[in-house]
Amino acid sequence: MRKVLIANRGEIADRIIRTCRRLNIETVAVYSEADKELPYIKKADQAVCIGKPPAQKSYMNQEAILKAAKQTGADAIHPGYGFLSENAGFVRAVDSLGLTFIGPDAEVVALMGDKIRARETMKQAGVPIVPGSGGAVDVEGAKAVAETIGYPVMLKASAGGGGIGMQLCRNEEQLIKAFASNQARARTYFGDSKMFVEKAVENGRHIEVQIFGDFFGHIVHLYERDCSVQRRHQKVIEESPSPFISEKTRKAITDAAVKAAKFVNYKNAGTVEFIMDEEENFYFLEMNTRLQVEHPVTEMQTGLDLVEWQLMVADGQKLPLQQSDITYKGHSMEFRLYAEDPETFLPSPGRLTAFAFPDIEGVRIDAGYEAGLSVTPYYDPMIAKIIVSGYDREDVLRKAARLFNECDIKGIKTNYPLFAKLVQSGDFYKGQYTTRLLK
Structure with missing residues (x-):
């Protein structure tokens, strides 16, 4: 592999370039007209404008991205996360041109992208799944399943992701009302309106396991991340190790993740996500067939470069370590810094007049912007990932409190005041939070 085109933007593009x-390995950056001033473009060996600001006309434009790959002589494409990273059609298109897609094969991407098929596959693999419908249901079928498993239930889109197409329903009236709107939203976002129903696990923890596979049948895990701090089903803070689970549960959930990956002959980076109840019973939620936004947490814990592992596997090399060689130490947290109002969570685009952080040992800033640049309304409002590591959780919280009190961000509203509050008091500080911490 000599030249990689990065089919993404901002901080993840910058991360891959480094x-x-x-x-x-040479790099090709692609960008929309709205992103022409972002730092990653200047750091790449080559850069190609692929279209107008709306994502559908640029970062989701398969034809433009593939054309850029051919014109620049790239022999591989890294999708990053979001956009086309879990699009099986894009994977097939890359393959058809004789290029290397840095991720799993199209069949696995398609399988795990269909939540109904993924549930059934994990059931066959012997991985615990949340009680629910055996397949797609209409509104009458959804009512029947809910009556059997009991309310509350989660109504979900089979092709959903990122919290889109999910609705908590506490009674039949809410279920009926949510069904039509969820179907319409899923059809708009995913072109697939199939719905299914699961038992809602309230006061749960969202635990995910980083897995890796190569072309030689080797599968390993790189331990868990606790992603329970969410708002509207979108992750806000991730940490490892989880302050909630026991060592016995840690082994059980990582074993289950490896079992899931082996069953589908998984290759490259992926994440198996679980929901866990108050008794530490865990159930499969989904498998993300890509690198996760929160992968730096695992990198800081293990000392490994997950992007390097992705490139090695895609190049046909064996995983560099066996399971017994992979260890972690200390504690790490990632805070997703969003351009949004910390009270209403509404986007807050605009120009960053100041964007600076104190120099603290164990703090890593993966930023997609710098002072003087504008955050546009066209894409996800995350402007940086702040990763804090220390010898234990208390050490991390102490460093994070100092960082959020001393950082200098002006020009737009961001959610860092929320972080400043969370790391110094309350259930998050005590490690006793659930997915209901933020409404």
Whole structure:
């Protein structure tokens, strides 16, 4: 592999460029007209404008991205996360051109992208799943399933993701009302209106396990991340190790994740996500067939470069470590810094007049912007990931409190005041939070 086109933007593009440069791999950055001033473009060896600001006309434009790959002589494409990273059609298109897609094969992407098929597959694999419908249901079928398993239930879109197409229903009236609106939303976002029903696990923890597979049948896990701090089903803070689970549960859930990956012959980076109840019973939620936004947490814990592992596997190399060689130490947290109002969570686009952080040992800033640049309304409002590591959770919280009290961000509203509050008091500080911490 000598030249990689990065089919993404911002901080993840910057992150991939840094690893490729260290490995002497050339990079091609693509960008929309709205992103022409972002830092990652200047850091790549080549850069190609692929369209107008709306994502459908740029970062979701398969034809433009593939054309850029051919014109620049790229031999591989890294999708990052979001956009086309879990699009099986895009994977097939990359393959058809004789290029390397840095991720799993199209069949697995398609399988795990269909939540109904994924549930059934995990059931066959012997991985615990949440009680619910055996397949797609209409509104009458949904009512029947809910009556059997009991309310509250989660109504979900089979092709859903990122919290889109999910609705908590506490009674039949809410279920009936939510069904039509959820179907319409799923059809708009995913082109697939199939619905299914699961038992709602309230006061739960969202635990995910980082897995990796190669072309030689080797599968390993890189331990868990606790992603329970969410708002509207979108992750806000992730940490590892989870302050909630026991060592016995840690082994059980990581074993289950490896079992899931082996069953589908998984290759490259992926994440198996679980919901866990108050008794530490866990159930499969989904498998993300890509690198996760929160992968730096695992990198800081293990000392490994997950992008480098992705490139190695895609290049046909064996995983560099066996399971017994993979260890973690200390504690790490990632805070997703969003351009949004910390009270209403509404987006807050605009120009960053100041964007600086104190120099603190164990703090890593993966930023997609810098002072003087504008955050546009066209894409996800995350402007940086703040990763804090220390010898234990208390050490991390102490560093984070100092960081959020001393950072200098002006020009737009962001959610850092929320972080400043969370890391110094309340259930998050005590490690006793659930997915209901933020409404």
